[in-house]
Structures are given as structure tokens and as C-alpha cells.
Amino acid sequence: MTPRPPILPVLHVGFHKSGSTTIQGALFARHPDIACLGEPNEDPVAFAAIRGIADSCHRVERKRVVFEPDKCRALWRQAMDSVPDGKVPVFSKEALTQYEHYQTPDDRRMADRLREVVGPARIVIVVRHQIKLIESLYLFHAKGARYEAPEHWLRARNEGPLRMYSYHLMTRPFIENFGRENVVIVPFEQLRNDPEGFSARICTFIGVDPERGAQLMQRERRNQRISNRYLVYSKIRKASGLYVGLGHLVPKSIRDKVNGFLMGGDDAKVRFPREWIEQTENYYREDNRRLAAEWNLPLQEYGYPL
Template identity: 25%
Template sequence: MIDFCIGGAPKCATTAVAKYLGQHPDIFFSEPKEPYFYASEALNKQVMSPRMSRSEYESLFANKAEHQVAGEGSTYYLHLAERVAPLMAADNPDLKLIFCVRDPVERARSHYNYAFSRMGPYMPNGAGRPMPFAEFVRDETMFEMGNYAKHLETYFDTFGRDNVLIVLFTDIRKNLSDTLSRICRHIGVDPQFDYRKPETTNRTKYPKYHRTIRQFDRALNLVYPHLPVKMRNALLLKRRDLLFAVDGDKYQLTDEERADARALYRPSVEKLQTMIDRDLSHWLTDDREKTSSH
């Protein structure tokens, strides 16, 4: 089974880290990056995650060389810690874990933009209307994705603090080489490797034709509930490809929305900085990620 796993939350650079590590000759990373195996029971009802059998999962690592360490990753493993950690520990109690985390307010803002381009009015509440950010960040799943302290505590208790490495989003953006070396030492491979920059993936697209989007969404509301799942997904992807662009209009939080979200996450952030012995005071103020482009 696997020797290490990368987790985190959506929009915390887990995909980028996985793509870099996958280049290392001593690392065998699963393809796809997110097989969702340990979360498959929790996600079984979601279209994105058809349940994978153990034999199917093990086949992902069939070509691993004897000298390589095997790994996979998922943005679902962190906020589903209470269900995922025991399953992982049953397979490998010495599993090495890497969790990428980000200012939870900035993470939620980035995810909000991403979700609107992908799902439009069918964001978490499924209400068939654009979802206000204040409502989005309070959706149970969305909130838990940024409630890092609660879920990391489960992994610390299950695997021990030394087996869990926490990587901040700003570490990746500002000190990529050192961060990758730190991860390699954590999982027991040579930290010296010359990585090439991988192709960009998961780029968020932003609204480009606002009036057309509103008209499209009104029409979509009439037919969406009656369509087969595959056709629903195809329509949403077509909507994104035609009406959104990388250089479109990003949704920026108002001062009130930002302050409200900061207050919401404050207890978790204060607990986390004690747990990992890192200064996260900038997550509690209006200081924003200077290097973030999402």
C-alpha cells in the first residue's frame, strides 16, 4: 500500500505539489492523483467519486519500482479526517502525511470563484441561484474544508505528530525548492532533485459575459433538474468554457465579508498556530496573500 499521502483543501496547491513530487525518481505517485480510495465510502453518492475497489486501488501502484515510495493525494482527506484516518492507519500505521493549508478566508474566496465557474447556481446549496459568499463560507462542507485544526488533530492523534508535516500555501509560493526538499526528507527520499515546472492545472476561470451568464443560468434552472447526470455535467462544463476566462472578473470580498469570515475562522486559526508552532497572525487580520494570483 502507500507510504505517504498528500492532503489539504481545494485551492491549497496540493495538485502542484503532487505534480512536482511525481517527477522524483524515488517517488511513484498514483495516476490519477486523487483516487479517493480512503474517502470513497463518504463520497459514494457524489458523481465525482465512483467507489473504487481495493484491487483497483492496488493496481494503481502495480508499476512501482522496488526502490520507490508510493503515494497519492486528495483534497477530501483532510476535512473527512474522522472517517479517513482510521482506514489509512489500518493499512499503514506509519504512513507519512503531508497537509497543505492556506489562509482559510483566502482559500474560501478562491474556492468560491472556482465553484461559480464550475457549478454556477448549483453550488453547495443547490438553490438554483448565485450563492452569496457569506452563505458559501457557512455551508457545512465549505466551512470544514478550512477548519484545519479540528481535522489535523485527528491525524496527530492517529499517526503521531512526527508523521504529519504541515506545509503552508505561502511556503510553496515563496520557497518552493526548500519546501519540496522538506517534504522529501519527511517521506525518506533524496531531497536533492532538479524539478521542472509542471503544466498549470486547475486554473480558475472568471466571469467574462455577465449578462449572458445570468440568461444562461435562468434557462438552465428550468431544465437542469430533469436532465441525466452526464448531461448536467456537460452543460456546466460548456458554460464554463464559453462564458468564463482566466482573465475574467474575479470576485473580490467586501470588507464586511472578509471581516465576517475572519471572525468565523478565528478560533480554528488560533488553535492551529499553537498546534504547529507557526505564526499565523496574518490569517487573523486583513493582510492578504501578497503572492496569491487565484
């Protein structure tokens, strides 16, 4: 029997739109060997410690706060003291790898300050095919009255947020701070194709029962993509200037039927300009090659630009 690794706190840091809701709700919140301190129900003390770090890394100076390592460490120790003996503390917050906290993809501040506050820890990182991630992000933002045509949405973000998914660059500061042996990088596509194997890999890495983890992830898929019907409805709402949803205008019995219809049917699909896709794939290609080679990840199998 393989001995369990020593208990270290676990930080699941990202990336967003890469199955985080499913991992947090189905695995971290329900596994009996895990003390879940992050999403979906954050421990307020642990959250305060991590928020102090994140806010000190904000890319916008007027929103940035002074980093107070002693205060953050004291809060983190308080949160760790509340964890039952034998349980692995897991703090999941995919915002820790979001654009708002980084000046460039290789910005070290977040990883350096997490290490300074948390100390030794295990780092879980889930990556996703960049074009698919951006498609999912667009559909998340295009709901209801927020709808924007794809080309307009891309144009507003192309030189900023959509250039942050250089996974090899972004993960290096975490590896250098916490040690390669304490970092795992898993493709989101494995969650889609083999959720039990995906879960077992993470559970084995963090030191909890992988069989129980695999059971918890069976047939789990949360935060599903909006339907094509809802996307069309959102486009119509925006074009008509209807900023109040239909749910506020009709009785509940009718609203429920309408919502059921709008949420049903095929998943929404988005068509980005071919030229933009080619440019974006070229932008990420070399970084993906390095990630695949260094971590022996089957990115080619999943269609990543290489």
C-alpha cells in the same frame, strides 16, 4: 550526510485549492524517487482501496457504502506490491479532506479508516488562508454558465462546506493515528513565495531527494486562477441565459482568438461582503492560533486570521 528515513507510503490528503495540481503534476508525478499512485494519474488498484474508505465516510447516508477493511487492505497491499524497490509510494487525493466526507471538522472516520487500511504512513497536509481558499473555490465554481453572485454562493454554503477549514481540528485525528513525527503541515503561501523551499521541505519529510524536488518545482504554477475577463464573460452568459458556450457557435479560428482574449489579462478578483469576511475570520481565529503555536507555522506572516 543525514540518513534517509525508512520508506513509508505517503498520503497527501489536502486541502483543496491549496496548490494540489502543481504538487501532483510537477513533483509527485515527475520525481524519480517517487512512485505516484494518486493524482494526476491514479493507480486503479490504489484508488479502489482509498475510494472504499472515502465512500464509507460520505456525510450523506444514502451515498455512504459499508466499510470493508479487509477488501480495502487487500487492494492496498496489491498496489504496494507493484511499487519498484527503493521508490516512495505517494497517493495524493485532496478530496480526502473535503466536506462530503465529514460530519464535523473533527470527524475521525477518515483518519481512523486510512490508518486501519494503509497502516503506518506519512501524511502531507497543505493549508491555506481560509478567506483566500474560499475566494479561489468560488472562482472555480463561478466559471461559465455556473456563475453565481458571490453573496448567493456564500449563502448556500456558509453553514456547511465553508465551515470545514478548521485545520487544527481536522488534522488532530491524523496526528493521533499516524504520529506527530509522521505528519507535516505546510502553508500554501510558502509554495507561492518559495516553491523550491516548499518542495524541499516535503521531499525531506517523505524521504526523497530534496534538491531534485526543488528543481522540479522551479517556476511551476498550474491550475491558475481564471482571468477577470472570463469572470465578466461568465456573468454575462448567466444573465443572458446562454448555457452553450460561444465555442460551439463560431469557427475554431475565431474561437481560439476569443478564448485567448478571455483567458488573458489580470487574474479575477472577488469581493465578498465585509461582514461575512469578519465573521469567517473570527470563526477560524482561535483554531489558527492553536495550529500556529503547535506547529511553529508563520501564519501571522501570511496574514491568516489569528
